[in-house]
Amino acid sequence: MIDLSNKVTIITGGSRGIGAACVRLFVKANSKVAFTYKNSKHIAEDLEKEMNGMAKAFHVDMENENEIFDMVNQTEKIFGKVDILVHNAGIWNDGTLEKMTLEHWNELIRINLTSTFLFCKACTPIMKKNNFGRIILITSTAGQRGEAFHSHYAASKGGMISFTKSIAVELAPFNILVNSVAPGWVDTDLNNEVFADKNYKEKIRQTIPLGKIPSAEEIAGPTLFLASDLASHITGEILNVNGGSVLCG
Template identity: 55%
Template sequence: MINLQGRVALITGGSRGIGRATAILFAKANADVAITYHVNENAAKSTLEEIQRLGRKAIAVKGNVGKSEDVKRMVKEVMDYFGRIDVLVNNAGIWTYGAIGEMPEEVWDETMDVNLKSVYLFTNEVVPIMKKQGWGRIINISSTAGQRGEAFHSHYAASKGAIIAFTKSLAVELAKYNILVNCVAPGWVNTDMCAEVFKDPNFVEQVKSTIPLGRIPGPEEIAGPVLFLASELANWITGATISVNGGSVLCG
């Protein structure tokens, strides 16, 4: 039922995890896809090849999502290649340990640059394009940490909570331009970001015990709601945060 034929989606951090799963699912829905990546060229190449096998056009652009000059260049490369950007998925993110009172300033700054500043930078560049087109969909990836907080990861939680507030603000600001802005807030997901902590089977069981559905999802299960928000099925949704966490955090 969902068909994004003729649409171009730009997905930040699209080479791995939720970003990769979203890129591939968008391609299955007939969208052409641009992804950004920072370091892992092989992962980006693998994602491109998978999209192209699905018969869609694809491009990967390399850069630091927290640096203005890189973001401007990456968006320009996407526009030069496709000529339009219809959907922006602000997905790039990092998750690191940081006990308050011990957290170095550079750890805080890195998290804010990658997780939050990148959302501002890409949105700031893409919105003028969407305004000219008279149509746009922006989906920001937050987290349950942004909804309830997360001890020893306050920098991560703060960045993700700010994304939710940013989403609500822009939903009102951009509605008259037919640009819908929404948010997806995953809980624990089986991705590279969590690979280190998931090496401990006791920790995995502890996490599962907090999830009513009783398991840890794959990134494809987060990509589905993102695709929904980009589709015509979600034309009357803006400013919303969709919790995708198996019932672990119930937010009204």
């Protein structure tokens, strides 16, 4: 039912996890895709080959403004436009209030939140030219309820959520819709270290009313929905995809 033919999508952090699931699903929906990676060069190249000419990988440092703008500009030159931005790239790590250094705080804020601002800023003029755009930011339930011992992460995702609502109104006159998908726990390699403790993983599973920790594909599906014409009257929305574990109003 969802067909993104003639659409061009940028997916950040597209070499693995939720990002890679989005790359595959958006290509399946006939969109051309440009995706970013930082460290997973061989994985990114293999995914690019797997997509049979429908996707192109770009090495981008999420802390480098020039690389972010260059990637967006190169995407427009290669594919002719940018219709959809899925900003998924980010990091997650521990950080107690008293032991967290300013450097640790700033690094995560730059990678998660500042890169959001930069990618949206880079893509918006291109979308305005075509009077069409879809921006989907991958946030987190942590950004809505907070997350003890991960306050920097929660703050970055909370900032992304407020940013979603702010620019949704700002960009609405240009037919640019801005929404967010907010997952809870997801079974991806980002959580491999945490999930190595099988007992802890089982405890997490038991807190989810639907009784399972979702796969990356189960986050990619709602993301594709928000990029499609089925969601043409939705903007400024935070779509929770957490199996009922966190019910935010």
